[in-house]
Amino acid sequence: MRFSATLIPTLRESPADAEIASHRLLLRAGMMRQVASGIYNFLPLGLISLEKVSRIIRDEMNRAGAQEILMSVLQPRELWEESGRWEKYGPEMMRMQDRAGRDFGLGPTHEEMITDLVRQNVTSYRQLPLNLYQIAVKFRDEVRPRFGLLRGREFIMKDGYSFDRDEEAMRHSYQRMYESYSRIVERCGCEFMVVEADTGLIGGDVSHEFSVPAAVGEDKIAFCRACGYAANVERAEYGRRPLASGHDEPPEMVQTPGKRSVEEVGAFLSVPAERVVKCMIYLVEDRPVAVLVTGDREVNETKLAKVLGTDKFRLFEEKDWAAYPDYISGYVGPAGLKGVQIIGDLQLEGARDMVCGANRKDFHLVHVAYGNDFQVDRMADVSSAREGDACPRCGQPMSVVAGIEVAQIFQLRTKYSEPMHALYVDEHGQKHPFMMGTYGIGVSRLLAAVAEQHHDQRGLIWPVAVAPAHLHVIPLNMAEGAVRDAAERLYQTAGEWGLEVLIDDRDESAGVKFADADLLGIPFRAVLGKKFLAEGLVELQSRSGGEKEMLPAAGVPARVKGLLAQDSPSVTSTAGESPVWE
Ligand code: ATP
Numbered sequence: 001m002r003f004s005a006t007l008i009p010t011l012r013e014s015p016a017d018a019e020i021a022s023h024r025l026l027l028r029a030g031m032m033r034q035v036a037s038g039i040y041n042f043l044p045l046g047l048i049s050l051e052k053v054s055r056i057i058r059d060e061m062n063r064a065g066a067q068e069i070l071m072s073v074l075q076p077r078e079l080w081e082e083s084g085r086w087e088k089y090g091p092e093m094m095r096m097q098d099r100a101g102r103d104f105g106l107g108p109t110h111e112e113m114i115t116d117l118v119r120q121n122v123t124s125y126r127q128l129p130l131n132l133y134q135i136a137v138k139f140r141d142e143v144r145p146r147f148g149l150l151r152g153r154e155f156i157m158k159d160g161y162s163f164d165r166d167e168e169a170m171r172h173s174y175q176r177m178y179e180s181y182s183r184i185v186e187r188c189g190c191e192f193m194v195v196e197a198d199t200g201l202i203g204g205d206v207s208h209e210f211s212v213p214a215a216v217g218e219d220k221i222a223f224c225r226a227c228g229y230a231a232n233v234e235r236a237e238y239g240r241r242p243l244a245s246g247h248d249e250p251p252e253m254v255q256t257p258g259k260r261s262v263e264e265v266g267a268f269l270s271v272p273a274e275r276v277v278k279c280m281i282y283l284v285e286d287r288p289v290a291v292l293v294t295g296d297r298e299v300n301e302t303k304l305a306k307v308l309g310t311d312k313f314r315l316f317e318e319k320d321w322a323a324y325p326d327y328i329s330g331y332v333g334p335a336g337l338k339g340v341q342i343i344g345d346l347q348l349e350g351a352r353d354m355v356c357g358a359n360r361k362d363f364h365l366v367h368v369a370y371g372n373d374f375q376v377d378r379m380a381d382v383s384s385a386r387e388g389d390a391c392p393r394c395g396q397p398m399s400v401v402a403g404i405e406v407a408q409i410f411q412l413r414t415k416y417s418e419p420m421h422a423l424y425v426d427e428h429g430q431k432h433p434f435m436m437g438t439y440g441i442g443v444s445r446l447l448a449a450v451a452e453q454h455h456d457q458r459g460l461i462w463p464v465a466v467a468p469a470h471l472h473v474i475p476l477n478m479a480e481g482a483v484r485d486a487a488e489r490l491y492q493t494a495g496e497w498g499l500e501v502l503i504d505d506r507d508e509s510a511g512v513k514f515a516d517a518d519l520l521g522i523p524f525r526a527v528l529g530k531k532f533l534a535e536g537l538v539e540l541q542s543r544s545g546g547e548k549e550m551l552p553a554a555g556v557p558a559r560v561k562g563l564l565a566q567d568s569p570s571v572t573s574t575a576g577e578s579p580v581w582e
């Protein structure tokens with residue numbers, strides 16, 4: 001590749017709305033451009049890197065026996081009605097009509113489509129197991145598209161689906177994908193961890209996410225160094241510690257004028273937040289539900305959705321408080337609360353000497369005990385784990401870190417095959433729904449995650465596996481015929497050695513060439529400068545740092561080949577165990 005002939009519009013300045021390194025640097029390195037919020041064009045170098053991620057994915061999928069297909073982006077409404085998701089997916093699914101007024105969704109995921117494809121074409125147990133995947137564009141009208149490729153509205157995903165005859169075979173397929181995914185993320189050069197995950201809108205029981213640690217990650221992962229337990233905090237369990245005990249006195253109503261929040265009430269009554277019962281009123285479908293947690297915790301709405309069996313709920317708003325005048329905003333408490341289902345967090349089991357709202361404006365109750373003074377309809381895990389909480393497996397303190405979810409896999413069982421009547425016939429002529437698994441990896445998000453983990457102040461530092469080229473040849477003074485000729489020769493021979501080379505053949509200053517090379521982050525750089533004119537030596541340097549080496553131009557290709565071999569991460573799998581971040 002010649003810099004002079006390739007579209008690489010590098011930027012000196014950071015684009016104003018690019019908040020995070022990967023977004024900023026992919027733009028500045030001229031690898032992509034924004035079209036609209038959450039929508040991007042890939043330029044030549046960006047596309048090369050994106051394709052390299054795809055190639056690694058294909059390689060691992062094919063090795064695991066999966067078959068590549070390509071499904072349509074436009075998905076007929078009728079298919080999504082069969083699964084009930086036409087309505088359930090809500091505004092996140094982009095929709096359109098054809099000229100005849102027929103509704104289509106732009107595929108945010110393809111469970112319905114693949115289930116339909118398979119039910120029409122696979123009928124016998126002899127055709128199983130089957131694992132089909134595609135690498136294709138997806139559309140999701142995200143509430144907050146941001147962080148460049150990390151959360152786009154149009155993005156590239158590899159989605160795959162397994163079909164098996166029974167549960168054991170499904171688990172086997174799942175395990176295989178777990179291992180393949182671990183290898184994919186590792187080969188792309190990312191540190192990662194596999195964490196237990198909530199199953200959300202996709203559904204099913206068992207799910208894992210592949211999470212890349214990064215400060216900008218939108219997921220929080222609770223993990224235990226001692227035993228390796230790791231789970232998204234949306235789902236992570238934790239051991240409750242007994243609350244600091246107080247006095248066993250009868251409850252008493254006290255005045256708390258204008259004190260509404262846990263902080264205000266706690267400070268006013270000199271009580272720690274954990275001894276204040278936080279009572280949140282939700283409107284669940286059409287009915288109010290009270291959710292209790294201790295004042296030092298937040299309600300975990302993902303866990304709450306599981307407990308309620310629906311995700312159609314929201315916190316009370318102004319108009320709801322007006323509609324239910326018995327509930328007094330800022331002063332609701334579980335003692336004497338009527339006409340509402342009460343769900344209590346496990347931490348409240350055995351809680352004594354607590355403070356809660358008195359259901360009367362400007363009053364709270366003190367010395368309240370669970371069991372005596374208030375009851376709940378259901379005790380459940382509805383709060384989030386946090387730093388230092390006890391691991392649910394071994395009891396040791398857990399850490400919470402931020403991570404980018406680059407992939408998620410699910411055991412779906414018959415969640416789609418049953419309602420959609422996707423059946424196969426076994427050897428006795430009996431019909432059964434397929435046992436399915438679904439496996440998604442964000443191709444464009446993974447590329448951004450790599451960039452997030454591999455950069456410095458000056459630019460990107462690509463791992464070899466996904467770099468837009470291996471070697472960046474930089475002749476500093478194009479006016480010198482000897483430099484120009486030697487650089488051209490090096491460009492030629494390195495290519496013949498099988499290296500991917502970018503030559504900066506522009507008539508630019510050394511400063512510009514170095515700054516662009518730093519931005520682009522190609523792993524190795526061969527500079528032909530003053531030393532070349534004086535002694536015929538080329539300066540070879542790795543973008544990730546380390547010593548500069550001086551060597552004759554003819555020796556560069558072999559040397560770079562050797563260095564590339566060292567730099568490529570081994571593909572020995574860590575699958576089966578969750579690697580723990582240090
Ligand atoms: P998130 O929780 O981040 O919204 P998700 O759980 O909805 O993601 P899945 O349905 O599991 O995503 O999709 C599979 C993969 O597709 C994700 O692991 C992620 O890598 C990628 N992905 C999902 N949404 C986006 C997006 N808006 N932009 C880029 N990649 C995405």
Ligand code: MG
Nearest residue numbers: 209405407408
């Ligand atoms: Mg997910």
